[in-house]
Amino acid sequence: MKERSQHSREKQTQRVSEHKLSGTSCVESRRNTPVRRALVSLFQEANHPYSAVEVRGYLADRGLTVNKTTVYRQLETMTSEGLISTIDLGEGKKRYEACHGNEAHPHLICTRCGAIECLPVDDNLLKFSKRSADSRGFQLQGFSLELYGLCSHCRKELG
Ligand SMILES: [Zn+2]
Ligand SMILES: [Zn+2]
Secondary structure, rough: HHHHHHHHHHHHHHHHHHHHHHOOOOOOOOOOOEEEEEEHHHHOOOOOOOHHHHHHHHHOOOOOOOHHHHHHHHHHHHHHOOEEEEEEOOOOOOOEEEEOOOOOOOOEEEOOOEEEEOOOOOHHHHHHHHHHHOOOOOOOOOOOOEEEEOOOHHHHOOO
């Protein structure tokens, strides 16, 4: 009996050191995990919003295999910290993107390949929206504008 517990302790020690080598030790800071670092750089560079499934694929491409729950939890954490925001483009799922100066901005959406591109915030468009709402006694709470069509890549392919 004594021998067996000794043996299992050895096994445990070995497991812990293996974790340390691969950089996924439980004691590692939750705030700066490899997954979080990868997501921060993804959203810094991206110019379009990602779904959770796409985020998971991006991580997998970088050798970071994580389950759905972990991806969602990380995205929710980053959302609550204000690093990213969620948008709903009427697809029945959330998308996540970096906060471009916090103002709502329009999106170009390709109806053929599904590519989405963020457009810069347009002051005139925001003014128009606010003015239109104000003049009708409407209290504006949000702004969403999606422009649908064919992206340049798809137009080339279609000839
Ligand atoms: Zn397209
Ligand atoms: Zn966007």
